[in-house]
Amino acid sequence: MTVIICAGGMRSAKTYDAINLARAYHSDGRSVRLFQPRKNTRDVIDGKPVWRSGTDKFLKTYIADVEWYTSREEILDSASNFEVFGFEEHHWYPEDYVQLVLELNAMEKTVIDVGLNYYHNGKPVPQFEELSQLKSVMLREGACAICDVDAKKGLKTLATRTQMLIDGQFPFYDSPTDVAEESGDRFGGVEKRVSHVYYPVSIKNWQVLPPRNSSLMAEYQKYFLDVKSNV
Numbered sequence: 001m002t003v004i005i006c007a008g009g010m011r012s013a014k015t016y017d018a019i020n021l022a023r024a025y026h027s028d029g030r031s032v033r034l035f036q037p038r039k040n041t042r043d044v045i046d047g048k049p050v051w052r053s054g055t056d057k058f059l060k061t062y063i064a065d066v067e068w069y070t071s072r073e074e075i076l077d078s079a080s081n082f083e084v085f086g087f088e089e090h091h092w093y094p095e096d097y098v099q100l101v102l103e104l105n106a107m108e109k110t111v112i113d114v115g116l117n118y119y120h121n122g123k124p125v126p127q128f129e130e131l132s133q134l135k136s137v138m139l140r141e142g143a144c145a146i147c148d149v150d151a152k153k154g155l156k157t158l159a160t161r162t163q164m165l166i167d168g169q170f171p172f173y174d175s176p177t178d179v180a181e182e183s184g185d186r187f188g189g190v191e192k193r194v195s196h197v198y199y200p201v202s203i204k205n206w207q208v209l210p211p212r213n214s215s216l217m218a219e220y221q222k223y224f225l226d227v228k229s230n231v
Contacts, residue, residue, distance in 0.1 A: 003105055004138045007117040007128050009162040010200045012142025016053035018086060018114045025084045025110070032084040035069045037092035039178065051088055069093060072100040079107050090115035090127040092178065098130050105136060117141065119177040120164035120198070121208050122223035145200035159200030163207065167195055173211035173220045203231045 006018040026032050036049035043050050049066045072094070075085070085104055087093065090113050101111050117128050132139055145159035164171045179196045208224045211217060 002136045002138050003101060003111045003113060003131060003134055004140065005128065005131055006112065006114045006140050006142065007132075008142030009116065009118065009145055009159060010198050011145040012159070012200065013053065013144035014114055014140075014142040015051060015088065016144075017140055017142060018088070018112050019051055019053055021112055022051070022084070022086055030083045030110075031081065032086065033075075033078070033082045034066045034086040034088070035075075036066055036088050037069050039092040040089050043088070051086070072096045072103075075100060076103060076107075079104060079109060082109070084110045084112065086112035086114070088114040090131075091119075091125045093127070098127055101131060102134075105134075116162065118161060120162050120171055120175070121173045121177065121220075122161065122206075122227055123177075123219065124223075147202040147205055148199040149201055149205040157202045157204075159202055161201055161203055161206040162198050163201040163205075165195075165197045165199075170207040170209055172209045173224065174213050174216055203227060 004021060006014040006021070008014040022032055022034060034051055036043060036051070040049070043052055049068055051066050069087070079085075087097070087101075090097065101113060104111050113127075113131055115128060116125050118124055131137060143158065147155075147157040147159040148163070150157040164175070166175060206224075206228070208220075211220050
């Protein structure tokens with residue numbers, strides 16, 4: 001079987017693509033099991049996780065409810081009962097997530113992997129980077145996002161990065177990358193209520209402030225400054 005990666009920035013239609021794939025497999029008579037990580041506090045309806053894209057919200061996906069991620073061991077134990085496994089927001093799964101995908105693939109299961117290709121700071125998401133190197137992978141990168149900044153000017157520019165704002169301010173390179181949109185979390189070492197907002201932007205309009213930790217300046221140069229300078 002294969003690993004299908006639906007990746008991209010915010011609003012790039014990666015989840016829409018994954019939903020259509022899951023529906024197609026179900027229509028073909030395949031048994032499907034879909035997951036959300038517990039850190040994803042945004043895609044929840046009535047306390048239950050969902051896969052959604054835009055206004056396409058639902059609690060049940062074909063023959064299986066979308067479930068909170070359990071564990072690698074439990075999922076492998078259930079593998080004989082399902083043919084297709086889907087995982088949304090790959091950057092929020094445990095460290096053994098990539099190993100789980102490899103094991104499911106070795107068991108001839110189809111895996112739909114969904115998530116960001118780059119963090120807000122431009123650094124590649126490790127799970128995406130590792131899985132995209134597999135020989136059996138099918139990479140489907142979303143390309144439907146329009147830059148929010150240019151859209152307000154009446155322009156339609158392709159967005160290839162995700163802009164993050166924290167309390168309305170541009171983030172630092174070393175700002176947290178694992179905070180759900182509009183959730184409360186620790187930031188800057190102080191417990192406070194913060195608002196993390198994400199939206200699609202072109203590289204030209206993408207903004208990331210230098211890291212507070214000077215040891216990360218080389219990364220900042222590679223993943224942000226060099227990319228910006230090549231536009």
